[in-house]
Every structure is written in structure tokens, then in C-alpha cells.
Amino acid sequence: MSSQITDGPAGSAGTHRLPQERRVVTEIPGPRSRALQERRTAAVAPGVSSVLPVFVTDAGGGVVIDADGNSLIDFGSGIAVTNVGNANPRVAERVAAQAARFTHTCFMVAPYESYVEVCEALNRLTPGDHDKRSILVSSGAEAVENAVKIARYATGRPAVVVFDHGYHGRTLLTMTLTSKNMPYKQGFGPYAPEVYRMPMAYPFRWPGGPENCGPEAAALAADQITKQIGAANVAAVVVEPIQGEGGFIDPAPGFLPALAAFCRDNGILFIADEVQTGFARTGDLFACEHEGIVPDLVATAKGIAGGLPLAAVTGRAEIMDKVHAGGLGGTYGGNPVACEAALAVLEEIESEKLVDRARMIGDLMLPRLHALAGRHDEIGDVRGRGAMTAIELVRGDGSKDPNPELTAEIARRCHAAGLLVLTAGTYGNVLRFLPPLVIPEHLLLEGLDLIEAAFAAQTTASAALSS
Incomplete structure (x- = not known):
């Protein structure tokens, strides 16, 4: 099967309602999200946690818009909920x-x-x-x-x-x-x-x-x-x-x-x-x-x-x-x-033939993730099917010891760059990717670029610390 997918489908409306672009206009979280976080802390029991403390005002296609106007690429889909896209027109x-x-x-x-x-x-x-x-x-x-x-x-x-x-x-x-x-x-x-x-x-x-x-x-x-x-x-x-x-x-x-x-x-x-x-x-x-x-x-x-x-x-x-x-x-x-x-x-x-589209998303993501693993021995395993993929992070040098600290740091770097990713795993050492099935191809590829950039930046930072 070809790994090429189009920038659709946008769903029954024919076009995406929101611009399908990553846009970072403030630090993440920005000032409005931080202010809302203060209200949340005073009102919501702390047992309810959040992956990324940005407050959402809009979402659709492959993006999530926060209260500060940042447009984040969505690799989470509300934990595999918005498969057909957020606020799908139909x-x-x-x-x-x-x-x-x-x-x-x-x-x-x-x-x-x-x-x-x-x-x-x-x-x-x-x-x-x-x-x-x-x-x-x-x-x-x-x-x-x-x-x-x-x-x-x-x-x-x-x-x-x-x-x-x-x-x-x-x-x-x-x-x-x-x-x-x-x-x-x-x-x-x-x-x-x-x-x-x-x-x-x-x-x-x-x-x-x-x-x-x-x-x-x-x-x-x-x-x-x-x-x-x-x-x-x-x-x-x-x-x-x-x-x-x-x-x-x-x-x-x-x-x-x-x-x-x-x-x-x-x-x-x-x-x-x-x-x-x-x-x-x-x-x-x-x-x-x-x-x-x-x-x-x-x-x-x-x-x-x-x-x-x-x-x-x-x-x-x-x-x-x-x-x-x-x-x-x-x-x-x-x-x-x-x-x-x-x-x-x-x-x-x-x-919209979303079963086929999920396979195509996997055909694009998995080779890129395997290539990334070839450059970083901290990626111990690449796995998944369709639009449900993950990488498991380890200590490297042949070790399979879980590396939750690196996992959290890569997730943090992705979030700061405007990519919403989730972590998982019994050992807290898995980055999981669940893009909406309607995500445009250019956003999918940009998200993968950001993951690669996060690993490269972390490698550079680690080398600087050890020198």
C-alpha cells in the first residue's frame, strides 16, 4: 500500500474549519492558560491531573487551539476519542x-x-x-x-x-x-x-x-x-x-x-x-x-x-x-x-474510508520512527498498528532498563514546540501517538519532524552536560 495520504479528509463539510497549521505565539503554557491554571488549582481536586496545562478554546482536524492563541498539532485525539476529528461537522x-x-x-x-x-x-x-x-x-x-x-x-x-x-x-x-x-x-x-x-x-x-x-x-x-x-x-x-x-x-x-x-x-x-x-x-x-x-x-x-x-x-x-x-x-x-x-x-x-486512512498513517509514521530508533539507541522498541503507534525509551547501550526521565523530557520538548503527545507504559517510558484519523499529511509529517528535533536537542543537551 502506498504511504502517501492527502491533506484530507476534512469530514462531511469538505474543508477544515480551522487553519491546519502549527502556530506558537507564546510560551506553552501561555499567560492566559497559566491564569486559568490558578483558578483550576483553587477549584478542582488535585487527583485529576492533566498532561499539558494549556486550556483549550477550539479544536478540529489535526490541531488544538489554546486560550493564548497557540495552535498545537494533536497527536493525542483526547486519548483515541476524536478519531473522526474534533467537532466533526457531521x-x-x-x-x-x-x-x-x-x-x-x-x-x-x-x-x-x-x-x-x-x-x-x-x-x-x-x-x-x-x-x-x-x-x-x-x-x-x-x-x-x-x-x-x-x-x-x-x-x-x-x-x-x-x-x-x-x-x-x-x-x-x-x-x-x-x-x-x-x-x-x-x-x-x-x-x-x-x-x-x-x-x-x-x-x-x-x-x-x-x-x-x-x-x-x-x-x-x-x-x-x-x-x-x-x-x-x-x-x-x-x-x-x-x-x-x-x-x-x-x-x-x-x-x-x-x-x-x-x-x-x-x-x-x-x-x-x-x-x-x-x-x-x-x-x-x-x-x-x-x-x-x-x-x-x-x-x-x-x-x-x-x-x-x-x-x-x-x-x-x-x-x-x-x-x-x-x-x-x-x-x-x-x-x-x-x-x-x-x-x-x-x-x-x-x-471517509477512515479504516484505510489509519493504515496509511501507520505506513507514514512507523518507517520514520524506526529510522529515528536507528539514530538513538535510547529507543528500545517501535511498535503499533495503524494510527496507534509508540516508542519505548530505555537507558541505551543495549540496556532495556526503562527510561521514564527521558520520556518525560522528550514529551516536554514536544509540548513546548507545539506538539501534543502522550506518555504511557507500566514503567512510564513510552511515548504514544494517536493522531486524529483526519489529520492532514503535512501536520503529521511536521509532528514527526518535531519528535526528531526533540531527540536531537536532548542529545545535544546531554552531551553538553557530560563535557
């Missing part, structure tokens, strides 16, 4: 029209067609051609939690298996499922019972080497589940097809198919947490499709509604139909405004 139009009609009835009180339409679309689009049912909720954590509830109810089993480096949310149950202690779990225990953690097929850090990682990790998981828990006691295995907050870990080939086969053989439900990977982000509509995985249950959120709070659980009809009436739901789940946004997102993905 989304905005449908949201405004629905808000003018009614904003809430609670689907459990008086239903409406858009909730049904979203469920029909999810049943059609998620992996597998079997009969499916869906429910709508408000957040990714709520989706994962409901998927576990459904699995336990349907199987009558208590245990749930998750994996090292996994992230599944901040509620009590999903915090328990999450691997990383700080900042997600520290001080918030005791945790939910009957959750068991297995080693992840992490190619870069697998003791037997990346070439053996997939089959060895799958065999180890099957052995530990059988011996330590008892396969007959396990309701579900919950796994991200590519781990998000854990550092964009793309499991070694063969791991997920072997895990899915083990689940089928033992009556265990396979739950795919597609919250961050779904809706065209990885170059497939859902990341499970890459190796032909057909989950029993799929949890989705983030990219589903273009920035409005919506999430879903979609699963086999015979599983979803087991739960008694009233056993699932929530006041805001499937809000009508969010449902209209989701329908617009799905239309945009199809009409």
Missing part, C-alpha cells in the same frame, strides 16, 4: 439537531430509536457474523464492568483473568482488573475478589525472545489458569487486543488466537476490551480483526461517539439474553444526544 450537526428535540428520557423509562440504531450497527460491525445483542452505557470502565457482570451471570462462574500491563478503568472492579498500581490503584484498596493476573505476551520484554513470545505466553497462561484457578471456575478472560495505557503493547503473533482457543475449549468467555483500539484506530475497524479473533463479548467506548460519553457491550445473543430484565442499565446509558453522535461517527468512518 457529528456536530446531528448532536445539535437532537439537543433541540430532547436531551434525555432515560432509555429504561421511555426508549428512542437512536439507541436501537446504535445497537444494530454494533451488532453488525463487531467481529463475527453470529446473532448479537448490545447494551449502551456511558464510559469504557462501565462497559468492561458490565461485560464481566454478564460473563459471570451467563457462566455461573466467579473468576476473571486479566494480564500484566493491562488497563481497564478506574471503578472498583476495573481498577482491580488494571495492572499498574501508580497512579491508578495506590491507596484505593481493598480490591474486588476473584481477579487473577497472567503474564502478557510482551515481545520486547519476553525472556525467551520475541520470536518465542506468542506460543510461550499462551502456553504459560493456559497452564497457570488450569493449575492455579481451575479453568472450570473462570467466567472470562479480559484482554486488550493492543494494550493502551500499558504502553501500546501489541501482543506477539499467535498469542490471542491461542488464548481464544483455550477459552473455547474450556467454556470461558473471551472479552475483548476494544475501548482504545476500536473504531478504525488500528487500521481495522476493531483490532481483533487483525488475527481473526471473534470475541464472545466486546467492550467499546472512546472513539464511538466523537467526544460524547458513550460506551457499549456487544456479545453473543445467547449470552446477552441470559441476564434478567432490569439487571443491566443506567440513568445516562445510551443518552440520545450521544447516540446521534455515534451514528454520525459510523457514517464518517465509512464515507
Whole structure:
């Protein structure tokens, strides 16, 4: 496939509403953002943190505009939420029209067609051609939690298996499922019972080497589940097809198919947490499709509604139909405004061919990142698929010791230059890149230039300090 992409798509409006340019007119953060930060400090609990303390006034295409008039290149997409672009015209139009009609009835009180339409679309689009049912909720954590509830109810089993480096949310149950202690779990225990953690097929850090990682990790998981828990006691295995907050870990080939086969053989439900990977982000509509995985249950959120709070659980009809009436739901789940946004997102993905575009973004980014790694031995690994890519930073000189300090410094340099990037990883040593799928090519390339410049400047600074 060619790695050339155009400066579109701009979405249903045909052109981008905002100038698609990086523009740095003040230091970042600037004086207005700093003043707003003072108000925030006085009003907002400090437990809610921010990657970059600039206050946003506008966003669209591949840029975010702050209160000081700086235009930053967006390599974050609100953590893989604005896949179709911020304030996408089709989304905005449908949201405004629905808000003018009614904003809430609670689907459990008086239903409406858009909730049904979203469920029909999810049943059609998620992996597998079997009969499916869906429910709508408000957040990714709520989706994962409901998927576990459904699995336990349907199987009558208590245990749930998750994996090292996994992230599944901040509620009590999903915090328990999450691997990383700080900042997600520290001080918030005791945790939910009957959750068991297995080693992840992490190619870069697998003791037997990346070439053996997939089959060895799958065999180890099957052995530990059988011996330590008892396969007959396990309701579900919950796994991200590519781990998000854990550092964009793309499991070694063969791991997920072997895990899915083990689940089928033992009556265990396979739950795919597609919250961050779904809706065209990885170059497939859902990341499970890459190796032909057909989950029993799929949890989705983030990219589903273009920035409005919506999430879903979609699963086999015979599983979803087991739960008694009233056993699932929530006041805001499937809000009508969010449902209209989701329908617009799905239309945009199809009409603008955003699955193909995500692949093209990966075809541009990954070679540049690999070339950068060839010049800087602190980049231990380059990985990802489509528009979900990352680099893992280490101490260098052949060491795989994590380097969170360098990661933070590179991110800081990118932010100061007008590029919004995110960090991730169990060890805090991963730079992850999630550009909107509608980002113009010139901004994508400029963002990569800025990453390269940040590494070069850091190398120069380090050499000056050591001389």
C-alpha cells in the first residue's frame, strides 16, 4: 500500500474549519492558560491531573487551539476519542439537531430509536457474523464492568483473568482488573475478589525472545489458569487486543488466537476490551480483526461517539439474553444526544474510508520512527498498528532498563514546540501517538519532524552536560 495520504479528509463539510497549521505565539503554557491554571488549582481536586496545562478554546482536524492563541498539532485525539476529528461537522450537526428535540428520557423509562440504531450497527460491525445483542452505557470502565457482570451471570462462574500491563478503568472492579498500581490503584484498596493476573505476551520484554513470545505466553497462561484457578471456575478472560495505557503493547503473533482457543475449549468467555483500539484506530475497524479473533463479548467506548460519553457491550445473543430484565442499565446509558453522535461517527468512518486512512498513517509514521530508533539507541522498541503507534525509551547501550526521565523530557520538548503527545507504559517510558484519523499529511509529517528535533536537542543537551 502506498504511504502517501492527502491533506484530507476534512469530514462531511469538505474543508477544515480551522487553519491546519502549527502556530506558537507564546510560551506553552501561555499567560492566559497559566491564569486559568490558578483558578483550576483553587477549584478542582488535585487527583485529576492533566498532561499539558494549556486550556483549550477550539479544536478540529489535526490541531488544538489554546486560550493564548497557540495552535498545537494533536497527536493525542483526547486519548483515541476524536478519531473522526474534533467537532466533526457531521457529528456536530446531528448532536445539535437532537439537543433541540430532547436531551434525555432515560432509555429504561421511555426508549428512542437512536439507541436501537446504535445497537444494530454494533451488532453488525463487531467481529463475527453470529446473532448479537448490545447494551449502551456511558464510559469504557462501565462497559468492561458490565461485560464481566454478564460473563459471570451467563457462566455461573466467579473468576476473571486479566494480564500484566493491562488497563481497564478506574471503578472498583476495573481498577482491580488494571495492572499498574501508580497512579491508578495506590491507596484505593481493598480490591474486588476473584481477579487473577497472567503474564502478557510482551515481545520486547519476553525472556525467551520475541520470536518465542506468542506460543510461550499462551502456553504459560493456559497452564497457570488450569493449575492455579481451575479453568472450570473462570467466567472470562479480559484482554486488550493492543494494550493502551500499558504502553501500546501489541501482543506477539499467535498469542490471542491461542488464548481464544483455550477459552473455547474450556467454556470461558473471551472479552475483548476494544475501548482504545476500536473504531478504525488500528487500521481495522476493531483490532481483533487483525488475527481473526471473534470475541464472545466486546467492550467499546472512546472513539464511538466523537467526544460524547458513550460506551457499549456487544456479545453473543445467547449470552446477552441470559441476564434478567432490569439487571443491566443506567440513568445516562445510551443518552440520545450521544447516540446521534455515534451514528454520525459510523457514517464518517465509512464515507471517509477512515479504516484505510489509519493504515496509511501507520505506513507514514512507523518507517520514520524506526529510522529515528536507528539514530538513538535510547529507543528500545517501535511498535503499533495503524494510527496507534509508540516508542519505548530505555537507558541505551543495549540496556532495556526503562527510561521514564527521558520520556518525560522528550514529551516536554514536544509540548513546548507545539506538539501534543502522550506518555504511557507500566514503567512510564513510552511515548504514544494517536493522531486524529483526519489529520492532514503535512501536520503529521511536521509532528514527526518535531519528535526528531526533540531527540536531537536532548542529545545535544546531554552531551553538553557530560563535557
